[in-house]
Amino acid sequence: MSGILDTVNQRTQLVGQNRLELLTFRLIRKQRYGINVFKVKEVLQCPKLTSIPQLHRLVKGVAYIRGQTVSIIDMSLATGGSPIIDPENHFIIISEFNRSTQGFLVGSVERIINMRWESIMPPPEGTGSSNYLTAVTEIGGELVEILDVEKILNEISPVDERIRDDVLALKPVVTAGDEVRPNKVLVVDDSNVARKQVKRAVETIGYEVLLAYDGRDALNQLQALSQECDIYKELVLVISDIEMPEMDGYTLTTEIKKSSNLKNLHVVLHSSLSGVFNESMVKRVGADAFIPKFDPNELSAAVISAVTGQKS
Template structure:
């Protein structure tokens, strides 16, 4: 299984070109429907794939968390993916996908892994409402395989939130105070959990905000704002003072969105801050290469506030 996850540098170059690789996996055949559906996760979030090691069970674990495993001296929580997808499967999971994002490490139990699929982000689509509402709202994007199977890409950040592996929201907001400035931020993120967290932070900071579910939607909103600014005979910066973007988004990723903003004179003076669970140095380097003004890992409201503050205060004080 080690050959599944290879060069991070190669995958970094893919990300900068609006491409990605997703690992396809199965959670087993649902005993109710008889179907074995295909799921996917961005390889960038995966540290390794292994056969399930011995799991140490502990009392008072959150629902869906099977216990802990020791991985090279580090104890990491093990999450049963079938539980969160509400699938009743008879076979036991045989594979552990060890993931690393949001500066946390956890293992996801799955039935089997299939292959790594190289794709462009414009082949990854926002799921239609009927599909998005399946599996408790865990499906954040979908794509179609050549054999016509549908791959559902899971919102792993939502899983962390629901397993309570993420710190309580109220605790995270201690020390976050209003900037006392009149400003508007446009933010883009395909995760419903992330959008909620960002909105809560901006509300606490006293900043007005507009949201988008992906890069394409964010770009469309920016073009609408630019048209409005033109009609008002004011610079776009008067209407929106900062763009906050995720990296991984269906249709158009954060790198491409940033490049389009920086290459368009209409958006001169508007800083772009990248806010992502992909916090490796390689991702930060790509962000800088496309013109991003700052990079902040998910998700710490205090750190996000600290990153936004100089842009908001300097620009709105002009």
């Protein structure tokens, strides 16, 4: 376990190289799962849990860790399996998603594997919108499932998607004599929940949304659109997640900025990843802004700023 923790502490090395480190674990079934190490703060033997009134059914209890009260989510139960019995004989993965810290109760934690995003693939067709997979990969001849943690967290604590009136008021009033502005936004995210959240926010402030499921899909769409029309008259900006199958958001941004047909597109990176390294990586790849997930007001203000030509 100490070896895993040592590797977790070195996780920022692979940022921007279209690579990731995947922490693999199992629940109480034989199936193997993975989580991006960037989202892992530490791995611990599960401490004694405290039950409090009105906990969500997926929350096993709360623990006091490093001066913070952390909700511990039973990942087996959350993915449709049986609950994990005797949690103190199992492990928790402490992670940070969408500006909050939580613990994922798992059966066992295995090892960290260095991979390329090209080896991470979207879920197989036919798995349906109700599944908890965001991607799959193969390690040693064994299928590893990468869970859509944002979907699980949104079930436990749904995000308030309402946009404040003062943000809506920022959108410029269009009159008959005004120059026609681009009105489309490309939203790129491998999480079905995240795509829908961003889509609703962008449509609420009056813009048309195009959807892409990963960086490769987004780049293909952008290249095709640039061949069909003046892309700058159609597309106001790209909002992209960072960690995605096949091509991550940093690599997507790099490809956009080095393309003669796309380089002037406004790119906002929108991710549940956190940490100081984001600021330097945003500048290194040429993105115009970074917004942590998910605040509909921040996101809407960034879209409006891009449309009006103001700095976001």
